[in-house]
Amino acid sequence: MNKINNYEEQCAFQEILKIIGGKWSMSIIYILFSGKKRFNELQRTVPHINTRMLVKELKNLAEYKIISRKVFATVPPTVEYSLTEKGKKLEPIINDFYNWGVDNLYEYPGK
Amino acid sequence: MNKINNYEEQCAFQEILKIIGGKWSMSIIYILFSGKKRFNELQRTVPHINTRMLVKELKNLAEYKIISRKVFATVPPTVEYSLTEKGKKLEPIINDFYNWGVDNLYEYPGK
């Protein structure tokens, strides 16, 4: 177990947050827990995201090997996004995080 | 256990991220795991944060009862920030999140 107790470790934490701490990253990752998705499918599923931001986020997540991008030479083109092993490891963490939020911040209708 | 599997639940998740998914929130919360801190102390401890953003984040976290703000009528004034019970519950989650990052994204010197 690592503990953040000095400035250097704080910086490491901020590096991590820079990669998956943004407005859209976790939402996209969460959706991919249920399996691979195509671009338009993600766009329909992530509430309020716009094309430019989805492209940017997918590029970023792929760069850090959290998701992988698979292109099929069909017409029109098909692109599939899915979680890598690294990405899949986030499932219990993001689940806990979401549940904390539901219990402590936001009461959604079905609770 | 809650699962995000529809649009409505995605929106709930985004509400949660709006509150603690920002660039600075988790860094501040993490520092407060080690106990109450004063304003200038936080400013020195959170790398690269500026006054304006620290004020804004502390106000936001206090609004959602994740931290509490205690003012002492000393000269010069003293203000103490600490985690509420809600906030303390984030400790294992943010710890796991940080450890995931260290293992999968960022290798800090002491690892």
Added chain:
DNA sequence: GTAGCTACTTTCAAAAGTAAAGTATTAAGA
């Protein structure tokens, strides 16, 4: 009377995000 302390606030420029329309490639229908 001047400098210093804390916890902010204000101002303005820079960066990031949003909305809407456009692009390439092919294929199917009128």
Added chain:
DNA sequence: TCTTAATACTTTACTTTTGAAAGTAGCTAC
């Protein structure tokens, strides 16, 4: 043949958010 449609982006113009730096208030010690 000409129009429409589909996917996965790109581009442009605009708005919002963030950041850096300086300023404020109230008192105190030198």
